[in-house]
Amino acid sequence: MKIYEVIFTDRRDPDGDTDAIFLVRAEDFRSAVKEVFQNGGRREHCSVLPHSILEIGEESHAGSNSTGTRILRGPYFECALNFGWREWRRKDLETDESEYGSRYDWEEVIRGG
Numbered sequence: 001m002k003i004y005e006v007i008f009t010d011r012r013d014p015d016g017d018t019d020a021i022f023l024v025r026a027e028d029f030r031s032a033v034k035e036v037f038q039n040g041g042r043r044e045h046c047s048v049l050p051h052s053i054l055e056i057g058e059e060s061h062a063g064s065n066s067t068g069t070r071i072l073r074g075p076y077f078e079c080a081l082n083f084g085w086r087e088w089r090r091k092d093l094e095t096d097e098s099e100y101g102s103r104y105d106w107e108e109v110i111r112g113g
Contacts, residue, residue: 001025003072004032005054008046009081020046022074029053029088029106035069046075053106055086084111 008020022040026032033050087109 001027001059001067001069002055003059004029004055005056005080006032006036006040007052007054008048008049009051009076010046010077014111017079018077019076020077021078021080023072023076024069024074025059025068025072029055031069031072034069036074039071040075049090052080052087052089052109054080054083056081 002025004024004026006022006024010018010020012018022032022036024032026035033051033112036050088106089109091105091107
């Protein structure tokens with residue numbers, strides 16, 4: 001299982017200092033997003049859909065009996081930063097969120113090295 005941060009921007013904070021972040025264990029980033037929608041509770045003042053997903057690592061407990069996708073922590077509120085992790089962002093962020101409905105249009109961010 002991999003560990004992801006599912007990041008929702010705070011619509012009241014244009015500087016992005018109070019993003020709502022969920023730490024999620026999941027097979028892939030889409031499963032992490034689905035888990036937050038199903039079990040993340042209310043995300044007042046946050047965007048309807050997450051703006052980005054960071055893959056921050058793999059679960060380190062090789063002998064863990066714990067299985068399945070689940071939220072490990074969150075929401076916690078701080079400025080989301082990418083320290084070189086793999087990232088997916090929603091396409092067309094300028095589009096009104098109401099147009100997205102339940103569609104998940106994502107693109108991986110490729111950074112030059």
